[in-house]
Amino acid sequence: MLFPPLIQSMKQDIQEVIKTPKCEENTTFSSASSLCPQSPSIVSHHCTSRAAASTPLCPPQKILNGSLSCPTHRTASNIPSCLPLISTDTRNVSCQTVVSSLVPCDACAQVQSSLRETGDALVELCQSEGLPSSLQRLLVAVDDTLEQGRLTAGDVSQWSIEQRRDMGRVGKHLLEVRSTVQPLRNSLLAAEREREEFRAQLGRAQEELKRERATHQASKKQLEQRLQEVQVSREETERRLQDEHEELRRGTVSLEESNSKLKAGISLQKERLHKLECERDELHQEVKAMQVEEEARSKLEEKTQVLEAQLSTTQLLFDKEKSKYQNACRQQESLQAKQRSLLERVDALDQECEELQGQLGKSEDRQTDLQERLTHISEEKDQLETQLAQEQALCSELQQEKQRLESHVGELKDSVNQLSGEVQELAQRERLLVAFPELNPLPQGSPQNSLPQQLWIHPVSA
DSSP: OOHHHHHHHHHHHHHHHHTOOOOOOOOOOOSSOOOOOOOGGGTTOOOOOSTTTTSOOOOOOOEETTEEOOSSOOOGGGSOTTSOOOOSOOOOOOOOOTTGGGSOOHHHHHHHHHHHHHHHHHHHHHHHHTOOOHHHHHHHHHHHHOOTTOOOHHHHHHHHHHHHHHHHHHHHHHHHHHHHHHHHHHHHHHHHHHHHHHHHHHHHHHHHHHHHHHHHHHHHHHHHHHHHHHHHHHHHHHHHHHHHHHHHHHHHHHHHHHHHHHHHHHHHHHHHHHHHHHHHHHHHHHHHHHHHHHHHHHHHHHHHHHHHHHHHHHHHHHHHHHHHHHHHHHHHHHHHHHHHHHHHHHHHHHHHHHHHHHHHTTOHHHHHHHHHHHHHHHHHHHHHHHHHHHHHHHHHHHHHHHHHHHHHHHHHHHHHHHHHHHHHHHHHHHHHHHHOGGGSOOOOSOHHHHHHHHHHHHHHHO
16 A cells, blocks of 8 residues: 555655754844854754744854854844854855845745645545545645745644644544454455465366366267267168168058058947946946945944844843742742632631531530630731732732833844844845955955955855
8 A cells, every 4th residue: 555655754754844943032133134154964954033933934044153143133142052063164155134034945945845745645645535634724724825935933833733633634544444454454365375275176176177088088089989880880770770661661551451440349349338337337336335235234233233132131131030920920829829728728717617606605615715716817817818918919010020021022023023134135135246246346445454344245145
C-alpha cells in the first residue's frame, strides 16, 4: 500500500517546519536598516518579534562581525538567547530590510508551498478514504484571504494542529484497515497454501492423465485391430444373414399362410374360450354359494356339537332325575304296599274292634286293654296317613319334573334330527365336489389353513 510512505514523508516535512524555534523579545524599530547575520548551519531557523507578529516568517540574511542580526533594530544586549554561537567560518549574504520584509522570501514560499502540497495530499487522502478533514476548511480560508507564502506563525501553528488532527484520523483509519486486512492476509496465505496443494494434486493428476492417455492409446490400437477383425467378420455375417434372410422370407410366406389358418382356428378357440369363461364364472358363483353354505354348515356343525354337548349333559341330568324318579317310584310302591298292609291291618283291627266291641260286654277288663290298644293303633294310623300324604306330594312333583324333562328331550331330538338332515345335505354336496373337482374354486389362502378342511372332506367322501 502507498499510504504509509506518503504519511511518513508528510510527517517528516511537517516536523522539519514545526521544529523551528521561536524567539520572542522586546524590540524597537529603527529608521535605518540593519544587517541580519546567518550561518549556513542554521538557515532553517527563524526569529520573530512581538512587534512584527503579523509579518511573514523570514530567515536571517547576513552575518556581520560575528554577531546575529534580525530585520528589526536591536542592541547587543537584546540579541535572543535561543540563537546558537556562530562559527568564524562566515560569508557575506544579502540582508533583508524592514521594507523588503513585507515581501515573502524564497525560503518561506518554498516551505509554505511544500506545506501546501502535503496538506493537499492529506486532504485528498481523507476524501478518498471518506474521512472528515479539519485542514480542508483552513485551506479554503487561506485561499480566500492570503496568497502563496504569506502565512504567519499563528497560521502555520494552526495549520500544523489541523494537519496533526487529520493525520491522527488517517492513522486511526489505517489501524482499522490493518485490523480488517490482517484476517484477509491470513485467509490469503491459507488460500495460497491450498493453491499450492491443488497445484501438487494437479501435477499428480496430470501425470496420471498422461499414463491413462498412454494406456488409452495402447487400448485404442488394440481396439482398432479388433475393429478390423470385426469388420471382416461383419461382412461374412452380412452375407450369411442375407442368405438366411432369403430363407426366412420364404419361411415367412409359408408361415403367413399357416398364420391365416391359425387365426381362423384361434377365432373359434376364442369363442369356445368365451363360452368356457361364462361357464367358469357361473361355476365360480356356484362355488362361492357352496362356500357360503359350507361356512353355514361349519357353523351348524359347531352348533350341533354344542347342542350334543348340551344334550349329553341334559341326558346325564335326565338319567340322574330318572334314577331319582325310579327310586321315588320304588319308594312310592313300597309306601303303597305299606299303605295296603296298613289298610289291611286297619281292616283287621276294625274287625277285631268289632269283635272286641261284641266281646266288650263280656269282659270289662279286656275292654280297657283293647281301648288302649285301639288308641295306639289309631295314632299309628294317623302317622301313616300323614306320611302317605307327603309321599303323594313328592310323587306329584316328580311326575311334573318328568313331564318337563320329556318335553325338553323331545325338543332336543327335533333339533338333532333337523341338524342331522342338514349335515346329510352338506355331506351330499361335498361328495359332489369330490366327485367333480373341476367345480372346486381356486385355492384362496395358505395350504396349512385348508388342510383341516381337506382332512374333514375326505372321510366324508370315502
